[in-house]
Amino acid sequence: MTRSQEPVVVTGLGASTPVGGDVASTWDSLLAGRSGVRPLTGEWVDDMPVRFGAPVAVDPSEVLSRVQARRLDRSAQIAVIAAREAWADAGFEGKATDAGIDPDRLGVVCASGIGGLHTLLGNYDQLLAHGPRKVSPLAIPMLMPNSPAANVGLELQARAGVHTPVSACSSGSEAIAYGLDMIRSGRADIVVAGGTEAVIHPLPIAAFANMMALSKRNDEPELASRPFDRDRDGFVLGEGGALFVLETASHAKARGARVYGVLAGAGMSADAHHIAQPEPDGVGIIAATRKALADADLSPGDVAHVNCHATSTPAGDVAEALALSKVFGDALPGIPVTAPKSMIGHLLGGAGAVEAMATVLSLYHGLIPPTINVDNVDEQIHLDVVRDVPRKLEDGQLAALNNAFGFGGHNVVLAFRRP
Amino acid sequence: MASTEEIRSGLAEIVNEITGVPAADVQLEKSFTDDLDIDSLSMIEVVVAAEEKFGVKIPEDEVKNLATVGDAVSFIEKAGA
Numbered sequence: 001m002t003r004s005q006e007p008v009v010v011t012g013l014g015a016s017t018p019v020g021g022d023v024a025s026t027w028d029s030l031l032a033g034r035s036g037v038r039p040l041t042g043e044w045v046d047d048m049p050v051r052f053g054a055p056v057a058v059d060p061s062e063v064l065s066r067v068q069a070r071r072l073d074r075s076a077q078i079a080v081i082a083a084r085e086a087w088a089d090a091g092f093e094g095k096a097t098d099a100g101i102d103p104d105r106l107g108v109v110c111a112s113g114i115g116g117l118h119t120l121l122g123n124y125d126q127l128l129a130h131g132p133r134k135v136s137p138l139a140i141p142m143l144m145p146n147s148p149a150a151n152v153g154l155e156l157q158a159r160a161g162v163h164t165p166v167s168a169c170s171s172g173s174e175a176i177a178y179g180l181d182m183i184r185s186g187r188a189d190i191v192v193a194g195g196t197e198a199v200i201h202p203l204p205i206a207a208f209a210n211m212m213a214l215s216k217r218n219d220e221p222e223l224a225s226r227p228f229d230r231d232r233d234g235f236v237l238g239e240g241g242a243l244f245v246l247e248t249a250s251h252a253k254a255r256g257a258r259v260y261g262v263l264a265g266a267g268m269s270a271d272a273h274h275i276a277q278p279e280p281d282g283v284g285i286i287a288a289t290r291k292a293l294a295d296a297d298l299s300p301g302d303v304a305h306v307n308c309h310a311t312s313t314p315a316g317d318v319a320e321a322l323a324l325s326k327v328f329g330d331a332l333p334g335i336p337v338t339a340p341k342s343m344i345g346h347l348l349g350g351a352g353a354v355e356a357m358a359t360v361l362s363l364y365h366g367l368i369p370p371t372i373n374v375d376n377v378d379e380q381i382h383l384d385v386v387r388d389v390p391r392k393l394e395d396g397q398l399a400a401l402n403n404a405f406g407f408g409g410h411n412v413v414l415a416f417r418r419p
Numbered sequence: 420m421a422s423t424e425e426i427r428s429g430l431a432e433i434v435n436e437i438t439g440v441p442a443a444d445v446q447l448e449k450s451f452t453d454d455l456d457i458d459s460l461s462m463i464e465v466v467v468a469a470e471e472k473f474g475v476k477i478p479e480d481e482v483k484n485l486a487t488v489g490d491a492v493s494f495i496e497k498a499g500a
Contacts (some may be wrong), residue, residue: 066437135462135471 001419002154007264008183009259009419010360011322012090012245014082017354018238018344021058022085027361029057030369031390035343037236044202049209052221052331053200054238071138072151074198075241077149078350080155082243083110083192087156090245091257095157105187107160108153108344110243111171111181111195113349113406116143118344119203122221148196152243160188166349168406171195172241173352173414177266179246182292189251192354196241205237212275212314225346226373227310227339228317237312238345241354244360249419261360264399264415265296271409278316278405282323285403288411289327292401296415300328302341303335304398305368307359307381309405310339320403338386342372352404353413359402361418366393426473426492437461437487447489455488461479 013023017034029036036054045051051353060077060161061069069077087092092099096106098162119142126134126385130296141147146164153162163180165174172195179193209216215234218223252259269287306324306340310317323330340355347354362368368391406412421429431445440455451457455471462485466477469491475498478487485491 065439067437070437133467137460141460 005145007249007262008036008180008250009242009252009262010260011247011252012086013086013242013260013355013357014087015240015242015354016056016058016060016078016260017222017240017242018054018080018349019057021056023089025057027358030340030343030358033343033369033370033372033388034371037225037237037345038219040200047204048202049217050205050214050216051268052224052236053205054236055200055238060268071142073142074114075116075196076148076151077080078239078241079152079196079243081112081156082194082196083152086192086245091255096395097157103157103159105160105189106156106158106339107179107182107191108149108156108158108162109165109175109191109193110149110152111150111165111175111353112143112145113168113171113197114199114204116147117199117204119143121203122313123249129266131257133274140179151290152192156192158192161402163350167215167410167412168172168408169346169348169350170404170410170412171401172354172402173356173412174268174410175242176246176263176353176356176414177268177412179244179265180263183246183248190245192242192243192245194243195349195351197347197349198239199348200237200239204394208237215312219380223373225312225342227308227312227342227371228321228377228383230378231377232312232317234313234316235341236345238347239350240344240347240354241350242357244353244357256359259419260364261416263419264417265292265294266415267291267413269294271411273409275409276407278319279409280315280319282319282326284409284411285320285323285405286326288413289401292413294416296417298399298401298415298417300331302399302400302417303328304393305359305400306335306337307355307362307400307402308337308339309403311341316405318378319378320354320405321383323325323406324340325382332382333384336368336384336391338368339370342374353377353404355404356402356414359400359414362393363398363400363416363418366395367391368393421473421494423452423492428490429472429489430469430488433465433472435466439463445488447492449488450486451488456460469495
C-alpha cells in the first residue's frame with residue numbers, strides 16, 4: 001500500500017438534524033436561520049434544570065422499519081439513515097457489491113461522543129424494575145460506541161475497516177480526518193465518514209447542567225443558543241448526525257461522480273490543560289489550525305470562511321475567537337465566520353460532521369448560513385460574524401475551515417476547498 | 420390450559436413483533452434458524468417474551484433444543500401453559 005498524493009473529494013452527503021430529516025431540508029433551514037431548539041416533552045422534563053433541547057426534526061421511527069429500529073440505539077438509527085442518504089447521493093445503490101464497489105476497498109468511520117446511552121440506561125431501568133432476565137440480549141451490540149459505525153458497515157458491506165474515533169464534541173470531525181487518512185494511506189478507495197449522537201435524556205441533561213455547561217434560558221428556548229453574543233449562557237443539547245462519502249479524485253472522476261468539494265487536509269492537537277475547560281489562549285486551536293493549513297497546502301490568505309465550533313459557552317467562544325485572530329491576524333476581519341449551533345444546538349459527536357457538511361455546502365453553493373441570536377457581539381470577540389441573512393461567497397478557488405473541539409482538550413480542524 | 424393453536428398463534432405474534440417475520444409464516448414445522456432466519460440473540464428475546472406471555476419458565480439449556488416452532492409449542496404446553 002502506497003501513500004496517495006491525489007486529492008480526496010466529497011461525493012455524497014447524508015444527514016438527520018434538528019432542522020431537517022435530510023441534507024436538503026437541513027441546508028434550507030440553516031440558510032433561512034430557522035431554529036430547531038424547542039421545549040422538550042416527557043414526564044421527566046418538569047424536574048430538570050433545563051427543559052429544552054434540539055431533537056432531530058424527523059424522528060427515526062418515521063423512517064426506519066419497526067423491526068430495524070428496535071435493534072438499533074437511537075444514535076445508530078440516525079447514522080444508518082444518514083448513511084443511506086449519503087450513499088444514494090453519491091450515486092450508489094445497494095450494498096457495495098451491488099453498486100459495483102469492491103467491499104475490501106470500502107471503509108466506514110462513524111464517531112459518537114457518548115455511545116448508546118438510551119440503550120444503556122433503558123436496560124438498566126429494566127434490570128432494576130424487573131430483574132436480569134429483562135435485560136435485552138441486544139443491549140451490548142446496541143450500546144457499544146462502535147455500534148453506529150458497525151451497522152453502517154453492515155448496511156453497505158464495508159470490509160476495508162470500520163472505525164469509531166471518540167473525542168467528545170470533536171469526534172465527528174475526527175472521523176472525517178480519519179477517513180481522509182484511510183484513503184491517503186491506501187487502505188481504502190471510498191470511506192463513509194462522519195458522526196452521530198442521541199443523548200437527549202435526563203441524565204446527561206442533569207450532568208451537563210450541573211457542570212454549568214448548558215444554557216438555562218427555559219423561557220425562550222429558541223433564543224438560548226447564541227454563539228458570540230454578549231448574553232450567551234451555555235450550549236443547547238441537540239441530537240443528530242451526518243455522514244460524508246469520501247473518495248479519491250480519480251475514483252470519483254472515473255465514475256462521473258458529482259463533487260461537492262475537496263477535503264484538502266486536517267489538523268489535530270490536544271490542549272493538555274484541563275479535562276473540560278478550554279485553554280484560554282487557544283494555543284491548541286492555533287496549532288490544529290496551522291497543521292490543517294499545512295496539510296492542505298493552503299496559506300491563511302486562501303481561507304475565505306470559517307465554520308466555527310462556537311458552542312455559546314462564555315469561555316469557549318472567546319478562546320476560539322482569540323485563536324483565529326492569532327492565526328489570521330489583520331486578515332481576520334475579511335473572513336466571514338458562522339456558528340450553526342445557534343440553530344441546531346450542540347450535537348456532541350454529531351456536531352463536527354454536520355458542521356463540516358455545512359462548510360462544504362457553503363463552498364459548493366457559495367452561501368454562508370447566518371448565525372442567529374447574535375444581538376450584541378461580545379466585546380472580546382473580533383470576528384466578522386454572518387448574522388441574520390446568508391452571505392455570498394465569491395466565485396473561484398476558495399478554501400474554508402471547520403472547527404471542532406471536545407472535552408478532554410481535543411482540537412480538530414478540517415480544511416475544504418473547491419475542486 | 421391454552422390449546423396448541425393458541426400457543427402457536429401467540430408465539431407467532433411474538434416472532435412478528437421481534438423479527439418482522441409475518442405471523443402467518445410461523446407454522447409448527449418451521450425451523451427458527453433455517454426457515455425464519457432468527458439469530459441466537461433474537462431467539463433469546465423470543466424466549467423471554469414467551470415466558471412472560473405464557474407464564475412458563477424456559478431454562479437456558481432448553482433453548483438449543485427448540486429447533487422448530489413445534490418444539491417450542493410442545494415445550495410450552497408441557498410446561499403448563
